[in-house]
Amino acid sequence: MNFDPRFSGRKFTSVGTRPVRPDGVDKVTGRARYGADFNMAGQLVGRVLRSPHAHAVIRKIDTSKAEKLSGVKAVITAKDLPDLTDGDAAMYDILDNCMARTKALYDGHAVAAVAAIDARTARQALKLIEVDYEILPHVTDVDEAMQHHAPLINDTIFTEGLEQKPVKPSNVTKRSQFGHGDVHQGFGHADFIVERSFKTEQTHQGYIEPHACVASVSSDGTAELWVCTQGHFVYRQHCAQLLGMEASKLRVTSSEIGGGFGGKTHVWAEPVALALSRKAGRPVKLVMTRDEVFRASGPTSATSIDVKIGARKDGTITAAEATLRYTCGPYAGSWAEIGAMTAFACYRLDNVKTVGYEVLVNRPKTAAYRAPSAPMAAFAVESAVDELAKELGMDPVEFRIKNAAQEGTRSSYGPVYGPIGIGPTLEAVKNHAHMKAPLKKNQGRGMACGFWFNFGGQTCVDLNIGMDGSVSLAVGTVDVGGSRASLSLVAAEELGIDYSQLKAIVADTSSLGYNDMTDGSRGTFSSSMATISAARNAIKILRERAAQMWDIPVDDVVWEHGHAVAKGDKHGNLGKLSLKEIAAKSGTTGGPIAGHSELVADGAGVSFATHICDIEVDPETGAARVIRYTVVQDAGKAVHPTYVEGQYQGGAAQGIGWALNEEYIYGKDGRLQNAGFLDYRIPVCSDLPMIDTQILEIPNPNHPYGVRGVGETSIVPPLAAIANAVSNAAGVRMTHIPMSPPRILAAIEAEREG
Amino acid sequence: MTGIAVSTTINGDTIEYLCQPDETLLDVLRDRLGLTGAKEGCGTGDCGACSVIVDDRLVCSCLVLGAEAEGRRIETVEGMAHGDQLHTLQQKFLEHAALQCGICTPGFLIAAKDLLAKNPDPSEEEIRFGLAGNLCRCTGYDKIVRAVQDAAHVMKGA
Ligand code: FES
Numbered sequence A: 001m002n003f004d005p006r007f008s009g010r011k012f013t014s015v016g017t018r019p020v021r022p023d024g025v026d027k028v029t030g031r032a033r034y035g036a037d038f039n040m041a042g043q044l045v046g047r048v049l050r051s052p053h054a055h056a057v058i059r060k061i062d063t064s065k066a067e068k069l070s071g072v073k074a075v076i077t078a079k080d081l082p083d084l085t086d087g088d089a090a091m092y093d094i095l096d097n098c099m100a101r102t103k104a105l106y107d108g109h110a111v112a113a114v115a116a117i118d119a120r121t122a123r124q125a126l127k128l129i130e131v132d133y134e135i136l137p138h139v140t141d142v143d144e145a146m147q148h149h150a151p152l153i154n155d156t157i158f159t160e161g162l163e164q165k166p167v168k169p170s171n172v173t174k175r176s177q178f179g180h181g182d183v184h185q186g187f188g189h190a191d192f193i194v195e196r197s198f199k200t201e202q203t204h205q206g207y208i209e210p211h212a213c214v215a216s217v218s219s220d221g222t223a224e225l226w227v228c229t230q231g232h233f234v235y236r237q238h239c240a241q242l243l244g245m246e247a248s249k250l251r252v253t254s255s256e257i258g259g260g261f262g263g264k265t266h267v268w269a270e271p272v273a274l275a276l277s278r279k280a281g282r283p284v285k286l287v288m289t290r291d292e293v294f295r296a297s298g299p300t301s302a303t304s305i306d307v308k309i310g311a312r313k314d315g316t317i318t319a320a321e322a323t324l325r326y327t328c329g330p331y332a333g334s335w336a337e338i339g340a341m342t343a344f345a346c347y348r349l350d351n352v353k354t355v356g357y358e359v360l361v362n363r364p365k366t367a368a369y370r371a372p373s374a375p376m377a378a379f380a381v382e383s384a385v386d387e388l389a390k391e392l393g394m395d396p397v398e399f400r401i402k403n404a405a406q407e408g409t410r411s412s413y414g415p416v417y418g419p420i421g422i423g424p425t426l427e428a429v430k431n432h433a434h435m436k437a438p439l440k441k442n443q444g445r446g447m448a449c450g451f452w453f454n455f456g457g458q459t460c461v462d463l464n465i466g467m468d469g470s471v472s473l474a475v476g477t478v479d480v481g482g483s484r485a486s487l488s489l490v491a492a493e494e495l496g497i498d499y500s501q502l503k504a505i506v507a508d509t510s511s512l513g514y515n516d517m518t519d520g521s522r523g524t525f526s527s528s529m530a531t532i533s534a535a536r537n538a539i540k541i542l543r544e545r546a547a548q549m550w551d552i553p554v555d556d557v558v559w560e561h562g563h564a565v566a567k568g569d570k571h572g573n574l575g576k577l578s579l580k581e582i583a584a585k586s587g588t589t590g591g592p593i594a595g596h597s598e599l600v601a602d603g604a605g606v607s608f609a610t611h612i613c614d615i616e617v618d619p620e621t622g623a624a625r626v627i628r629y630t631v632v633q634d635a636g637k638a639v640h641p642t643y644v645e646g647q648y649q650g651g652a653a654q655g656i657g658w659a660l661n662e663e664y665i666y667g668k669d670g671r672l673q674n675a676g677f678l679d680y681r682i683p684v685c686s687d688l689p690m691i692d693t694q695i696l697e698i699p700n701p702n703h704p705y706g707v708r709g710v711g712e713t714s715i716v717p718p719l720a721a722i723a724n725a726v727s728n729a730a731g732v733r734m735t736h737i738p739m740s741p742p743r744i745l746a747a748i749e750a751e752r753e754g
Numbered sequence B: 001m002t003g004i005a006v007s008t009t010i011n012g013d014t015i016e017y018l019c020q021p022d023e024t025l026l027d028v029l030r031d032r033l034g035l036t037g038a039k040e041g042c043g044t045g046d047c048g049a050c051s052v053i054v055d056d057r058l059v060c061s062c063l064v065l066g067a068e069a070e071g072r073r074i075e076t077v078e079g080m081a082h083g084d085q086l087h088t089l090q091q092k093f094l095e096h097a098a099l100q101c102g103i104c105t106p107g108f109l110i111a112a113k114d115l116l117a118k119n120p121d122p123s124e125e126e127i128r129f130g131l132a133g134n135l136c137r138c139t140g141y142d143k144i145v146r147a148v149q150d151a152a153h154v155m156k157g158a
């Protein structure tokens, strides 16, 4: 049946309410099973040996002593994961990241793995593996890696995207460019120009649950994988391809997931666990330690960004330009490209140009982190926008309102916008009580805007109606923060039944068709679209069955408030049939009733947010503290408003940590010095105030209920909002994130000394 | 290698087990006793996901040895509800959506229970400092603090 995804205004009964989530009780009683909470009979413990060097040739690995240790059942190296990627460069990088082949490329890079009867034996076995390394010079800083004399990480890399192919290899894998108009001319018309350079340090997603999986390969070539992931279908494909299996023979079940934020979107240890299980002939459980999570998974890019913006006296921006350099770890990526696309997306610009450079460094392979690449670009741009407003003598909110993108604006990355929320979030901020609240000594207020694309993608849903009239909804997008609740609300809405009549589950890869992973804020957007479509398909069958029960034409039956109703004068005495009554008779009216949907969810509406932040800076120590924080963001339609607020608050808190504290610190030897929660300090409860939220609903025209993704945008503005607040509190412009106490203190002292 | 025989009380039940000298209480709970409610977020005492109460003291079970449980009284998240009657804190965490992924939730519930046992009427600041040993990466703590405030309010009235 053709499904029409367009927005149609309607009054909601279930959508917009705030019921308790279906998986809630299991999670407060300790019963919910996460990655490490699952066990299989005869299971072995897997452990990974990691390189202590940032850059080294692996001359030889001798595993013989480890193999002889009693209790060791398998030892593997890259030889046990042969290259089956068949020229697929991105998959080859994933393979090499799972197990280093010829070179260790960062501190923490996996070089071998063991499976043993218990953890103690596995740890002992790792110590018996002898690796002969030839240490090479390394580079971890983004700007240094771009220098001509920098150590070369991969000598087959020649920068793509240049007019002429370079003659020499380098650490820059790609140059990308976006924009329109003529910035040169635009700057010529400017009365004021701000030009600044910024740096941001590398941060980790910081999910509290380390990566964990249990792999079991059978001698008949079938296999099962239990794993915490944001996308079990994608993991199945990756693992099957890397191990040379048929995807259908590998069944992947996603566990409850203890946070991902983009960090659980590609495989790390799972192919290793499968290879160990295949070799040992027994199930293998592999759980990363926190040290491994920091050294070898995640993180986001470190960046170096130059921004130049010019405006006329009346406050009109005449030109904007940015050059963005993002680390990718030791493998090619498109992180700067995304940064370059998002940098000026909030504004209506005649002349704009952004250039991105992807840079290889000896750090872990960069992974997505919530609106990946956008927060750093927004930090640079929104800091410069604030400075420019100051130079113009304009209020920073008014200045942004004057230049904000609108419906019909050609975005800086190409497409023309439909209805968007940047103007409304700015107006809401302008009128917000927070903007008028008084500030005390050493306190300052800052605000900033943020943009994120949102994704749609391949989605599949099964909606099964039981004979008792209860409805089970099987979805394929992993629930990272309450989507089973929101999808149940959507199904209840469409069917016209009560939320309590429904139960949503996340189906495994053998029970449902392919689904893209939960990323790009697509979970609720795309699966709700498929749920609506599946429910409409089920309603069609329910109407047919009712027609059959009444013995009237199906065209005379409509679906209203959870009931089949016979329309027309001649059916006046038929009353109505509830879903439950129709379901009870399904055995004799044609069998089980279900609705299915398989679709590509197009048209994820772009998302905008504006944040306000009050900061107090201690001028003696340089410590900055968030006093008050407000998030205003467009949700399109908030399906479960409490969980939407939760996304806003969570993203803001991560942004606060990034802005003030969090960073990967590498020693001169290229080793990570703070691979633990003690030294890599994420915000704790006593660091933060309450985080106020305001949900705006500007319907997405491409979703029946107007839903937009909400998960990511909230991490985009905080870096800049806080930097702007610090600047107003302490009178110094911070250009290096995180704004840790020593950095702020140094800036204050430099300012004092003039 | 011989294990150490331990006899202890967990959630009111007498439990006996053998463990190795280097095994943590968290390892014993999760791997030997099947009590996987306590989570390992770090193994170094920095995240609080493994929180349990030992003789009325809040501890990180990853920093306690399994052998040290001998003769003690241990409370874990699995013992918070009475039958199908949730503890007020559990109920309030659900109502306020104080969990997103929920991996930190058992630790927060145990830490909050300990906090309210010692201070039945905490201020927001006391809640924030009382729970500062537990990391949550999803919620920004706002709804957790509100859930604890609400639970304290209800429990005082009870
Ligand atoms: S696992 Fe014990 S404190 Fe983190």
Ligand code: FES
Pocket (backbone or CB within 6 Å): A208, A258, A259, B098, B099, B100, B101, B102, B103, B104, B105, B135, B136, B137, B138, B139
């Ligand atoms: S809810 Fe995910 S870490 Fe707290």
